[in-house]
Amino acid sequence: MLKSKIRQLENQLAKSTKSHTETCAPTPVSDIETTHSHLAGTFHIHNASLPSNQGQMVRRSFIHKRRLFGQSHWISTMSLFRDIVEIIEPYIMAEGSKAIVGLQKCKHLGKKIKAQRTPQWPAPMTTDLPSKDICDALVDCYLRTSERVYRVLHIPSFKRDYATFWDSGTRYDPIFLVQLKLVLAIGCTTYDDEFSLRSLAVRLIYEAQTWFAEPEYKARLGIPFLQAHILLFLARELLGVDGGMNWIAAGTLIRTAVYMGLHRDPVQIPNLSGFASEMRRRLWNTILEVCLQSSMESGGPALISVEEFDTEPPRNFDDHDIDAENPIPHPESQFTSSSIAIAFRKTFPIRLAIAKFLNDLGCQGSYEDAVHLDARLRASYKEMRRTIQGYSIQPSQFEVLMLDFVIRRYLLSIHIPFFGPSFLGTTYAFSRNVVIDTAVKLFNCSRISLPSTAGSSSNQSTSPDQIDFGRLTICGSGFLHTPLLHSSFIIAIELKSQILEEEGLGPVSIRPDLLSAIQDAKALSLQCIKIGGTNIKGYLFISLVSTQLDALVQGVSEDELPKLLIKAAEDAEDKCLSILEPMAAKGQNENIGNVTEPESTTSLPDIGDDWDSMMTDVNFDFADMEPGDGSGKTTLVGRVWKI
Numbered sequence: 001m002l003k004s005k006i007r008q009l010e011n012q013l014a015k016s017t018k019s020h021t022e023t024c025a026p027t028p029v030s031d032i033e034t035t036h037s038h039l040a041g042t043f044h045i046h047n048a049s050l051p052s053n054q055g056q057m058v059r060r061s062f063i064h065k066r067r068l069f070g071q072s073h074w075i076s077t078m079s080l081f082r083d084i085v086e087i088i089e090p091y092i093m094a095e096g097s098k099a100i101v102g103l104q105k106c107k108h109l110g111k112k113i114k115a116q117r118t119p120q121w122p123a124p125m126t127t128d129l130p131s132k133d134i135c136d137a138l139v140d141c142y143l144r145t146s147e148r149v150y151r152v153l154h155i156p157s158f159k160r161d162y163a164t165f166w167d168s169g170t171r172y173d174p175i176f177l178v179q180l181k182l183v184l185a186i187g188c189t190t191y192d193d194e195f196s197l198r199s200l201a202v203r204l205i206y207e208a209q210t211w212f213a214e215p216e217y218k219a220r221l222g223i224p225f226l227q228a229h230i231l232l233f234l235a236r237e238l239l240g241v242d243g244g245m246n247w248i249a250a251g252t253l254i255r256t257a258v259y260m261g262l263h264r265d266p267v268q269i270p271n272l273s274g275f276a277s278e279m280r281r282r283l284w285n286t287i288l289e290v291c292l293q294s295s296m297e298s299g300g301p302a303l304i305s306v307e308e309f310d311t312e313p314p315r316n317f318d319d320h321d322i323d324a325e326n327p328i329p330h331p332e333s334q335f336t337s338s339s340i341a342i343a344f345r346k347t348f349p350i351r352l353a354i355a356k357f358l359n360d361l362g363c364q365g366s367y368e369d370a371v372h373l374d375a376r377l378r379a380s381y382k383e384m385r386r387t388i389q390g391y392s393i394q395p396s397q398f399e400v401l402m403l404d405f406v407i408r409r410y411l412l413s414i415h416i417p418f419f420g421p422s423f424l425g426t427t428y429a430f431s432r433n434v435v436i437d438t439a440v441k442l443f444n445c446s447r448i449s450l451p452s453t454a455g456s457s458s459n460q461s462t463s464p465d466q467i468d469f470g471r472l473t474i475c476g477s478g479f480l481h482t483p484l485l486h487s488s489f490i491i492a493i494e495l496k497s498q499i500l501e502e503e504g505l506g507p508v509s510i511r512p513d514l515l516s517a518i519q520d521a522k523a524l525s526l527q528c529i530k531i532g533g534t535n536i537k538g539y540l541f542i543s544l545v546s547t548q549l550d551a552l553v554q555g556v557s558e559d560e561l562p563k564l565l566i567k568a569a570e571d572a573e574d575k576c577l578s579i580l581e582p583m584a585a586k587g588q589n590e591n592i593g594n595v596t597e598p599e600s601t602t603s604l605p606d607i608g609d610d611w612d613s614m615m616t617d618v619n620f621d622f623a624d625m626e627p628g629d630g631s632g633k634t635t636l637v638g639r640v641w642k643i
Contacts, residue, residue: 037085038092038100041065045079048364058417060364061299070359072413073299074486080420080493084544088565099566102573103540109580110534116587117199122213123206125177129184130200132166138187138197139180145468146186149402150289151282151341152230153179154275155319175224178208182231189238190468195475195531198239205235221260223276226283229253233290237297240477247298250291254304257287263309278322282338284311285345292348293406293479295355296413302355306348313345314338335391340399343387347380347407354410358417367428370414374434377414381407397465405445405469409483412438412490419490423497436494440513443487446473447520474524475531485538488521492545499552508553518546529579536576543572 036042044063059076062069069075092100129135139162147153161176181204188201212232233253236242242249261269262284266277288304295302315329318336330336354373357365384403388395415431415438422432447470462470473480491514498510525539547568551561 035079035082037089039085039089040078043075043079058421060417069299070301071299071417072296072355072358074482074489075299076416077419077486077489077493081489081541081545084548084565087562088544088569091562091566092569097566099569099573102570102577103536106536106573106576106580109577109584110536112584113532113534113580113587116584117202119203119206121206122210123203125174125181125207125211127172127177129181130197134197135180135184138184138191141187141190141468142183144396145190145398145472146234148337148396148399149340149344150230150234150286151314151338152227152234152286153183154279154322155337156323158183174211175220175228178211178228179224179231181205182208182228182235185235186231186238189475190471193467193471193531195471198475198532201235201239202241205232205239205241208232208235209241221256223279223283226257226260226262229256230283230286230290237294237478238472238476238480242478244298246478247294247300250294251303254287254291257284262287263311265311268310274325274327275322278315278317278327281311281314282341284309285314285341288348289341289344292352292355295359296409297479297482299359301359301361302352304352306352314341316342332387333390333392335393335395339388339391340395340403343384343403344406347377347384350376350380351410354414358413367418367431370418370431373414374411377407377411397463398468401445401465401469405442405480405483408438408442409479412442412483412487419493432494435490436514439487439490439494440517442483443491443517443521446470446484447517447524474528484524485521485542488517488525488542489545491517491521492542492549495549496545496552499549510553518542518549522546526575526579529576532583534580536573536580539576540569540572543568 031047033045033047034042035045041064045059046061046063048058048060059079060071062073062075064075091097130138143155147155158179161173162180165172165176165180185201185204185208188197189195191197208228209232212229230253233246233249236249237246257263262280266272266280272280288309291304292302294300315338316332316334316336317327317329317338321327321330321336332339332342350373354377356363357369357373384407388400388403412435415428415434418428418431419435422428422435473484495510495514495518498514499508502508521542522539525542529536529539544565547564548561551564556564
C-alpha cells in the first residue's frame with residue numbers, strides 16, 4: 001500500500017513538471033538560419049525567441065545531413081565557433097591548399113582503416129574466441145565496470161554458464177554464446193590503455209548482430225534474449241559500431257521489452273518466481289536508463305513517459321539473494337549490487353523531464369523552467385549523496401564516478417541553450433557559471449584517468465577505478481565519450497569570451513585551469529587517434545581553437561591570424577598522418593578486410609559528413625556542483641585582437 005502511494009506521488013510530480021514546462025512558455029517567435037562551409041558542412045539552425053528573453057535568440061534544433069538534433073546534442077555549441085570557420089574557409093578553398101590535401105589524405109586513411117577492421121557481412125556466429133586467460137580478463141573488465149551500473153546479468157548464473165562453456169567442449173547454448181561475445185566486446189574497452197583488442201570487439205559485435213538478424217526473432221523472445229539485446233545495444237554504442245544511430249535501436253529495445261510485458265510490474269503478472277520478477281525489474285530499469293541516455297546523446301525525443309509503465313524499481317538485493325524462493329530485500333541503508341541502479345532510478349523522473357525540456361518538439365521551455373529543473377536535479381542529487389554516505393560499505397570509486405558524471409551531464413545540458421545568449425547580457429549569467437564549472441568537472445573525469453596523456457601531477461595517484469573510467473571515456477564512444485570534446489569546446493568558448501571581454505590596456509587575466517584544460521584536450525584528442533580512432537576532426541578543431549586563443553592573448557593582428565590557423569591545421573594533419581599511415585599499413589599487412597580505392601583528391605570534401613564520430617579527482621560532494629565565482633585567475637600579458 002505504501003509503495004503504491006509513493007508511486008502515485010511520483011507520477012503526480014512528473015505530471016506537474018510536465019504541466020509547468022508546457023504551460024509556462026508562450027508561443028515563441030522563431031526563424032531558421034542556414035550556414036554552409038566546406039569545413040563544417042551545411043546546417044539549418046532553428047532559433048526561437050520568447051518575449052521574456054528581451055529579443056535574445058535561443059537555438060532550439062539543428063538539421064544536418066537529413067538529421068534533426070535537439071538541444072541536448074553537443075553540436076549545439078559549435079555555432080559559437082563560426083568565426084574560425086569563416087576566417088579559414090577562403091584559404092582552404094585556395095587552389096593547391098596543403099590543408100585540404102592533408103585533410104583528404106586523413107579522411108581516406110580513416111576509411112581505409114575502418115574497412116580493414118570491418119568483418120564481412122553477414123558474420124556467422126562461431127566459437128572462435130581468444131584464449132581463456134584473455135576471456136577471463138575481459139569478463140572481469142565487464143563485471144567491474146558496465147555491469148555495476150547497467151544491471152543486465154545475474155552474475156552467479158553467468159559465471160556458472162561461463163565455467164560450463166569452457167568445460168563442455170563443443171556443446172553450448174547459442175544465446176549464452178551471444179551474451180558472452182558481447183560481454184567480451186564491452187570488456188575490450190577497459191582491457192588496456194591502447195585499446196589493443198578493438199578489431200576483436202568489432203568482430204564479436206558483428207557476429208552477434210548477424211545472429212539477431214536471423215528470422216527466428218519471435219521464437220527467441222525471453223529474458224536471455226532481452227539480456228543479449230541490451231548487451232548488443234551497449235556494445236554498439238561503446239564501440240561506435242552504431243554510426244550514431246543508437247537512438248533508433250533504443251526504440252526497438254524498449255518496444256521489445258513492452259511486447260514482453262516488462263513495463264508492467266511483476267505483481268501484475270501471474271506465476272512468476274521471485275527470481276524472474278526481480279530480473280524483469282532490473283532489465284526494465286536498465287532499458288529505461290539506456291533509452292534516456294540515447295535521447296540525450298542523439299538530441300532526439302525520449303519517447304517514453306512515467307505514465308506508460310508501472311514496473312517498480314529494482315529491489316535492494318545482492319545477486320545471490322534472489323536465488324531463494326521468497327527473497328526479502330535488504331533495507332535501503334545497506335549497500336548491495338543493486339544500490340547504484342536504484343539510485344539512478346530515483347533520479348529518473350527529473351532526468352526524463354530534462355530530456356523532454358531539451359528535445360521534445362512541443363516543449364518550448366522558458367528560462368524559469370530551466371532554473372526549476374536545475375533546482376530539482378540538485379535536490380535529487382543531494383538526496384542520493386545522503387543515501388550513499390549512509391552506507392556501511394561504500395560503493396567503488398568507479399560507481400561514484402559514474403553517478404557524478406551522469407548527473408553533471410544532465411546539469412550541463414539544462415543550461416547549454418542559454419550559454420550562447422549569456423555572453424550578450426546578464427540575464428543568463430547563472431547558466432554561464434553552471435555551464436563552465438560543470439564542463440571543467442566533466443572534463444577532469446577523463447583527463448585524470450589517463451596519466452600518460454595529460455601529465456598532470458594529480459594523475460600520480462590514479463586508482464584502478466579511475467583508470468577504468470578513463471578508458472571508457474577515451475576508448476569508448478557515445479554517452480561517456482562525447483562530453484570529453486564537448487566540455488573542451490565549452491571551456492575554449494569561455495576562455496575566448498574572457499579575453500574579448502577584457503576592456504583594459506593592461507594584462508589579460510584568465511583562469512589557469514581553463515588554459516591547462518585546452519592543452520590536455522589536445523593531448524587526449526590525439527590519444528584517441530593513437531588508440532585507433534579514425535576521425536581527426538576533434539583534434540583538428542581543438543588545435544584551431546587553441547591557436548586562436550594564443551593569438552588573442554598575444555595580440556596577433558587580424559591579417560596574421562588566418563596564416564596561423566592554416567599552419568595549425570597543417571601541423572595537426574601532419575601529426576594525424578604520422579599515426580594513420582602506419583596504422584593503415586599494419587592493417588594492410590594483416591590483410592584484414594577489403595580496402596576501397598582512394599577518393600580523388602581533386603574535389604573538396606564536405607568534412608561535415610561525419611561530425612557524429614568526432615568526438616583531477618572528482619569528489620562525491622554536492623558542493624562541487626554549485627557554480628563557482630571564477631576565482632583562481634592567472635595573468636597573461638598581450639594585446640587583445642577583437643573579432
